[in-house]
Every structure is written in C-alpha cells, then in structure tokens.
Amino acid sequence: MQTAPRQTVPLRPDGLQLDERRDWQRRHWRAERIAWAGFGALVLAALLGLTGAGGPLASARIGIGPAEAAMPRVGRLQRAGLLTLRLPAEPALHEIRLGPGFTDHYTLGTLHPRPRHEATGPGGTRLVVAAPGGEVRFQVRPHRPGLARFTLGIDGHAARLGALVLP
Amino acid sequence: MESVLRGVPVYLILLVILRLSGRRTLAQSTPFDFVLLLIVAETTQQALLGDDFSVTNAVVLIVTLFAMDIAMSLLKKRSGRLARFMDGTPSVLIAQGVPDWEAMGRARVDLADILSAARTAHGLRRLDEIDFAVLEQSGGISIIPKA
Numbered sequence: 001m002q003t004a005p006r007q008t009v010p011l012r013p014d015g016l017q018l019d020e021r022r023d024w025q026r027r028h029w030r031a032e033r034i035a036w037a038g039f040g041a042l043v044l045a046a047l048l049g050l051t052g053a054g055g056p057l058a059s060a061r062i063g064i065g066p067a068e069a070a071m072p073r074v075g076r077l078q079r080a081g082l083l084t085l086r087l088p089a090e091p092a093l094h095e096i097r098l099g100p101g102f103t104d105h106y107t108l109g110t111l112h113p114r115p116r117h118e119a120t121g122p123g124g125t126r127l128v129v130a131a132p133g134g135e136v137r138f139q140v141r142p143h144r145p146g147l148a149r150f151t152l153g154i155d156g157h158a159a160r161l162g163a164l165v166l167p
Numbered sequence: 168m169e170s171v172l173r174g175v176p177v178y179l180i181l182l183v184i185l186r187l188s189g190r191r192t193l194a195q196s197t198p199f200d201f202v203l204l205l206i207v208a209e210t211t212q213q214a215l216l217g218d219d220f221s222v223t224n225a226v227v228l229i230v231t232l233f234a235m236d237i238a239m240s241l242l243k244k245r246s247g248r249l250a251r252f253m254d255g256t257p258s259v260l261i262a263q264g265v266p267d268w269e270a271m272g273r274a275r276v277d278l279a280d281i282l283s284a285a286r287t288a289h290g291l292r293r294l295d296e297i298d299f300a301v302l303e304q305s306g307g308i309s310i311i312p313k314a
Binding site: 012014016018019020021022024025026028029031032035036039078 | 184187188189217218251252255256257258259262263270273274299301311
C-alpha cells in the first residue's frame with residue numbers, strides 16, 4: 001500500500017496552522033519594491049525613446065561629409081522606422097550605398113523620393129536618387145534582433161551606423 | 168520554432184511581473200485591477216502571435232503555454248523556493264484580533280479591505296469580531312471570526 005508523502009504545516013503559538021514564512025515574505029516585499037523601481041525606470045526609458053518607437057532620445061544623427069543621416073537609435077523587431085538623409089543641393093543626383101550589414105538586420109521598404117536606380121549585390125545596395133527638397137526618407141524594417149551595424153555611404157563619403165534592435 | 172520562442176519568454180516575463188507587482192493585483196479587488204488584467208491579456212496577444220494568425224500557430228502556442236504550466240508545476244514540487252516564489256505564502260494580517268501593521272502596509276491592504284472581506288464572508292460588522300485575517304496566495308483575504 002502506498003503511503004501518503006509526509007507534509008507538515010507548522011502550528012503557530014496563537015493556534016493558527018499555516019506556513020507563513022515571514023522572513024521570506026519580507027525579502028519578497030523588498031524584491032517587489034525594487035521591481036517597482038525597475039518598472040518606473042522602464043517607463044521613463046520608454047518616454048525618453050530608449051526602447052524604440054519615438055521619444056526625444058530615439059534618433060541618432062551623424063554627419064557623412066556634407067550630408068547628415070538620422071536613424072532610430074533603438075528599433076523594435078518588425079516595427080518600421082525611418083532613415084532620413086539630408087543632402088546638399090549639389091550634385092543633382094546622389095549616390096547612396098547601404099553596406100552588406102544593412103540587409104543582415106533590415107528590410108528596405110518605401111523610399112521617398114523613388115530612386116532613379118537601385119541595385120543590390122554582395123557589396124550591399126546602391127541607390128541613385130534625386131533629392132530636390134534636400135531630403136531622402138527610407139522606411140527600414142528590422143527583421144532580426146541584436147546590434148545592427150552597417151556602413152552608409154553618400155556621394156563617396158561613408159560612416160558606420162549602429163542601432164540596437166529589440167526583440 | 169518562432170511560436171515557442173515567443174510563447175516561452177512572454178509566459179515567463181508575465182509570470183515574473185505579476186508576482187512582483189504584488190498579490191492585490193491578482194485579487195482583481197477593484198475595477199482598476201480588473202481592467203489592468205484585461206488590457207494585459209490583449210497586449211500580450213500580439214507579442215505571442217506576431218503576424219502569424221494561422222490555426223497552426225495558435226495550436227502550437229496554446230500547447231506551449233500549457234506545457235510551460237505543467238513544467239512549472241513539476242518544478243515547484245522539486246523546489247520549495249521556486250514554489251514560494253511562484254505561489255507566494257499566506258500572510259497573517261490580523262492575529263488574535265491584533266492587526267499586523269507591517270504585513271498590512273507591505274501587502275498594501277488596509278482595514279477597509281479586511282472589513283469588506285469580513286462582511287462578505289461572514290456578515291461581520293466590526294473589527295473586534297475578527298480573530299484572524301490572512302492574505303492568501305490568491306490575493307484574497309480569508310477571515311476567521313471570533314468564537
């Protein structure tokens with residue numbers, strides 16, 4: 001015959017029989033308070049834009065020769081972001097190169113204005129665009145989490161861009 | 168594979184956040200707590216499904232979540248510490264008619280909550296009719312009236 005496993009629930013001096021474990025509970029209450037501070041920090045980080053999806057610290061700007069690129073500093077998996085390039089008036093047509101590391105983490109979406117020429121190869125993606133308004137906008141959608149690093153070239157000048165893609 | 172890789176972390180993260188938010192949240196004691204739990208359920212849905220709304224994905228996710236639940240219950244049997252973290256332990260709020268202010272403050276329970284439980288469960292009218300009040304693992308308050 002199988003005997004029931006021995007289970008004991010302590011009896012308190014006041015007659016109540018329950019396993020309260022007050023010391024453990026105190027430690028858990030302390031952990032709760034620390035977690036609440038963590039929740040607040042996460043909300044603050046999100047408001048500042050450090051978790052992606054907008055905010056004052058969401059975008060990073062970098063100069064590339066006479067041009068400037070602005071890109072989300074933190075992205076989220078499958079959430080589209082904007083890579084914005086501010087280009088000088090000359091030349092009329094600009095050559096933009098997205099290094100191979102770009103497609104490791106991103107899918108290129110809508111480009112505005114539409115490029116005159118687009119080619120993708122082992123060396124990355126080459127685009128030729130006219131930017132009469134001085135601005136080119138790419139919709140970029142991360143498809144892999146992690147640290148995304150790629151080289152962005154504009155009219156012969158190049159810079160390394162990086163962003164953290166959150167899962 | 169992605170279904171499991173989404174389901175497991177979402178389950179664990181939700182479990183940890185719920186445990187660390189405090190037991191009163193679990194009790195759905197106020198409309199706010201109830202609304203919170205409804206919204207959380209909706210919020211996690213998209214994280215679980217991603218952009219795959221197929222029946223296959225739903226089945227894999229459901230089975231994954233149930234498997235996690237079973238695995239957790241088996242792990243709890245082996246580890247008392249894990250069981251305590253996941254389920255908590257009861258906290259005595261009133262012992263022999265004397266309120267434990269430390270426990271009540273830490274657990275965010277006030278006398279009004281205890282009196283409400285006393286009225287609901289036993290029709291008690293006053294604090295001095297309560298012998299013991301215990302905040303249970305479920306977040307509910309159980310009342311033992313004085314004889």
